[in-house]
Amino acid sequence: MKLTKTKTFPYWKYIIVCLLFLVMLPLNAAGIVSGSTLLILGTVIFYAVVGVGMNILLGYSGLITLGGAGFMGLAAYLSGFCSTRLGLPFILCLVISIAVPTVIGLGIGVVSLRLEGFYLAIATLGIGEILRQVFVEFEPFTNGFSGMRAAYPKLFGIVLTREVTYAFYAIILLIVMILVHNIVNSATGRALLAMKGSESAAQAMGISLLKYKLIAFAISTVLTALGGVMYMHLIKYSYPTVWGLGMSLNFLSISVIGGMQTVLGAVLGALFVIAVPELVIKQLPVIGTLTGVAYVFNGLFIVLVLLFYSDGLIRIGSDVKKLVGKIRGKKNDIDQRSGT
């Protein structure tokens, strides 16, 4: 019996994206790409990690959170605290900084059984705000408005440089994308989509809504927390007001613009929301020089993308393929008619 899925290696696109990020390093060494650009691209990388988590939640499971920034900040502060104040090795900081927010995330998963749509959105917004206020008030831990400092990751006793950290992050993104790709193409992924598409059908087929909402929130929170740890050890500074609704809404934009029911869409979305204002619009002659205008234009682009590419920018790939196919088809017609 012929199987429907052919046995090709499905991870090429993720590897290519990772390589495109890595190629910036030699370009940086050669002076073509500036250090600040490298920093922005590094930011894109960890926002993409969070974006993949948002895609699982929003695109595959039909669940929403507007409190993501709170969890990312919690992980950032935890990792900063564990590495700087407690001197723990990076891996241990990573585990603690992911575990704590995920436990809270599981709590939200339980709540999501009772709350849907807008109500869930508002509830998670509330939790995000509570966390942000905790960052402000809990000064012995977070250092309040003075901010918390951290260093690049310390692996095997060696503190990494900015460049090595960037490369490390690109590899983390690759691993995350591959693992999440596996999940969404498995029975778990189908169960999440079934839960999103029809809760009745899902239950009739034996899918426990509680179990899969917990899985969705667990995966999403783990990735958000991972992004927070990555933030802390690249930006090396955390300030309470950063972790507000604005950032949570950025996560939403990244997910929706890139293509929320894909894995790679998160990278496109992060490039668009984070990199384009800084690297493209601010470089433009008149527009780029006026403060804040970059973000106005970015907002405009977001609206345009949603109007014409509501499935996400990732659809550009298939649209280009179709266009190429059409051009080839027309060329074949012309050739046939002229008898060549």
Added chain:
Amino acid sequence: MTLTKEAVHKESPDLKEGVLLECRDISISFGGIRAVSDLTFDVRENEVYGIIGPNGAGKTTVFNIITQFYKADSGAVLFREANGNVIDLVSLKTPQVVRKGLVRSFQNIELIRDLSLADNLLVGAHIHFETSVFSQMLRLPAARREERVLREKAMQVLSFLGLTDRADQLAAGQPYGVLKKIELGRALLSDPRLIILDEPAAGLNDTETEDLTGLVHAIKKDYNCSILLIEHDMRFVMDICQRICAMSFGKKLAVGTPEEIRAHPAVQEAYLGEE
């Protein structure tokens, strides 16, 4: 009084020989309205059993009670599992029912638009996937093997339905007749002992209904299960069912063979109106 083995056995629910499902005195009210009143009927092994009745008679409500989408206010839903054990489904949560061998389809097609037809069928096989999320995430050999085996099973059902060429097409945008077939096919993936179909012929034309009749016959033969269905298409029902239960206003009017039901005066009055 000492508890003899006999006495203990009498405490657990009991079904007559050859009976697969029995609804015993089930009742449910919504607000002030008694939707189903003391309904009792049974479905035997390897039987096609139909429930008919005017709209609002409570047929889908009965299905929801059986499949634990609603909890009956009173009564029992007794089911004989593959191992011979008889359980009262009322003690189960909704997602647990299919694991006992009882699966349903929906009146309004509840397929997943974002999934392909093959993947929609694989959702029906969900209970057979035993590997953990971690195994699937890391694509460990056990997870890969499970996926391959169950995907083959889905392809077999697609072939049975005559839809192999549409395997990788998304459910979104498929013609209605195809969706109806997949809705039916999905139920087969769970290895059911009893398939509950809610208006499987709704919206189908004469040719498609004939196709469906052939399909139901083939299912009963190849999959060795019973089928319980609700239908309004009288020709289809009389054609395919061994026994029929006629309902009206939440109560049972009559049970019998298609001929007996057709001739029954109370059924004629409720369903067809007085002559």
